[in-house]
Amino acid sequence: MSVASVRRAARESVSGLPREFWWLWTSTLVNRLGAFVSIFLAMFLTADQGRSASYAGLVGSLLGLGSVVSSIGGGVMTDRLGRRPTMLVAQASTAVSVAVLGFMTDPVAIAVVAFVVGMASNASRPAVQAMIADIVAPADRVRAFALNYWAINLGFAISSVAAGLVARYSYLLGFLGEAAMTLACAVLVFVKVPESRPDGAAAGGTKGARSARSDEPAVSMGTVLRDGRYMAVVGLSFLLALIFMQSQVALPVAMTEGGFSTTDYGLAIAVNGVLIVALQIPVTRFIEHRSPRRLLVVASLLGGYGFGLTAFADSLAVYALTVCVWTLAEIISSPTQMGLVVRLSPVQGRGRYQGMATLAWAVAALVAPVAGGTVIDRFGAGALWAGCAVVGTLAAGGYWALMRGLTPAGGSPGGAAEPAAPAVEQPATAG
Template identity: 70%
Template sequence: MPLATLRRAARETVSGLPREFWWLWTSTLVNRLGAFVATFMALYLTLDRGYSASYAGLVASLHGLGGVVSSIGAGVMTDRLGRRPTLLIAQSGTAASVALLGFMHHPVAIAGVAFLVGMASNASRPAVQAMMADIVRPEDRVRAFSLNYWAINLGFAVSSMGAGFIAAYSYLAGFLIEAGMTAVCAVVVFLKLPESRPSLNKNAEEATDDVGLGTVLRDRRFMSVVGLSFLVALIFQQGSIGLPVAMGNAGFTPADYGMAIAVNGVLIVALQIPVTRFIQHRDPKRLLVVSSLLAGYGFGLTAFAGSVGLIALTVCVWTLGEMINAPTQTGLVVRLSPTRGRGRYQGMYTLSWSAAALVAPLMSGFVIDRFGTAWLWGLCAVVGTVAAIGYGALMRHLPAEEPTSPLGRVRQEGQEVGPSVG
């Protein structure tokens, strides 16, 4: 593709989005540049502290349990208190708890603080996604979610490569750097992001109560999507849980794992923009079916990978599935959510990933300890197939997207737009 065409594609991808989006994007990027702990927690516990894979899985599950506990509460806070206060509380709590975790040595203390980190770090997700839905036009949402996902993985690619070498020097330094970067995110939110919640008057706030958790739970189509999201999340969790433990057991170093998993972030940084242009107006059912199969069989191929290079090739396969799945599924959740209940719906969607973060470590630790890593990768292929069949059966006759809220239209018409965040 000619360079001029690539430049035009990139310009069209980033143009026309509101200024608030770019500050939120910047906050996401800074946060992920310092995201060391979740990536290297399993290696920290098994190699540095000498604990078993089962204990590492237990700690990661408690981290996931914290996310399960906070998902629903954060969704309600997002609708009631607002997006901005929820983000400030979540990011400040994450910075404090991550710093504390670095100084914990007793196994019970490590597990307890990991639970707190899971609660705090997961609480920001419903607020971020609801704020994006508030401020971005429906026709631009897949593009906006893709760009945000691109920022997540740009930061992840950099932090993964750097964290392996930081871990070789000091795991504590990784904890403290992540805490500091998260604190910077809280400052960005405080200084640059206004509240975007559509409910701005008393009557609107009372109307928000019409969409309660019972409403979400009775929405059968949405809850089916949440269940399928849980299955897909179980697979993707293995990139940070099953894969590092399996590579450690096979004699690979933390730096080897860091370089292999960095391929995930590098590919997303390089390809997310063209992939976004390809998927933006395509049938979400087909996209979700294909992404589920790529995820399941991408991890399944890891059973046949005996070198860092081959492992990196399997990462390429499931990364393509991830690039397709993430913006498509997030856009679908917004499409199925009523405007006044976005926080609660996003909280329930976040719960699917939090529940997967709770179950996946226990599953992978048990399977690896009892049966070996080959069984884990085979199970991933089976789960991916089940998810693909489920998406194919459920994704029929989707409702039309709701129009942009009056608040969103005012913000987009009255403020400068574009990729600049200055």
């Protein structure tokens, strides 16, 4: 491939998206560049604070529990208050709570503040995803979600290295650094990111309020829960998330039991980040106008059997190969699922629907470590990897059955009937 063709491909990957999206994308990148707590919280508690491993696990669980709680709360705020106010409140709260956490020494205070950090840091996700859906045309949404996901992983990859260097000198400096970066993200949103909520979107759950579209009823959380097809999709997303989450606890445990070192695990899992950064954009260009039904079936099978192949791994190279397989599933599934959520959501209920989708992953993050560890202890790692293959197959069958008739965005009958992205309201502070 020539340099000219690479440049052309890159230009086509980023062209046609509104300016507001790129400011939102930049805020996402800035936010992830400052990640520290999620990387070194356990080491901070054990090495710096002298706490036990079980206490570190408890605090980590509270951090995750906070994310579960805020998934729904953030979705409701997104619809009621608006996308921009929700992001500002969430990011400002995150900055303050992260800074406070760095100064905590009492075990109860640490646990409480960690729970608050989990709530604050996750509350903005439904707002970001709803805003992307608001401002990007249906045919470009998969690409937009993929670019945002790419920014998350690029920022996290850079911040992981930077956080390691900072932690060698001062954990407190890391906490304050994350607080500063998150605050900078909030300032960027305040100055450059306009509100995008469609007129009447706050109608959800309020009596007599005007709907965003005259033919659409008001949306409440009850509406979301009664949407059978959508909740089935959320359930399938939960199954897929359970598979991917095995990389965080079950995989390193299995590798350790197999005689591999922590360095070996680090090298194997690094393949995940490298591939996402390298392949997310070109793969998305290939899949963005293809059937979401087929893509999610393929992703489910690749994810399930990618982890299933781990049962046969006997060398670092084979472990790295299995990571390549399920990483491809992650690259395909992430933007496709986010685009699917938008297409199944009423315009005035995007925040609540996105919040429920976020909840599926937050709950999976809590359940997967316990489930994976329990299966390994009782039945062995081989049973867990076989179970991943079974779960992936079930998810693939579910997507195949549920998504009949759903075509690529912009086609028929899928995205063609959806109204164009509305004009966004320019705040007085925008520059």
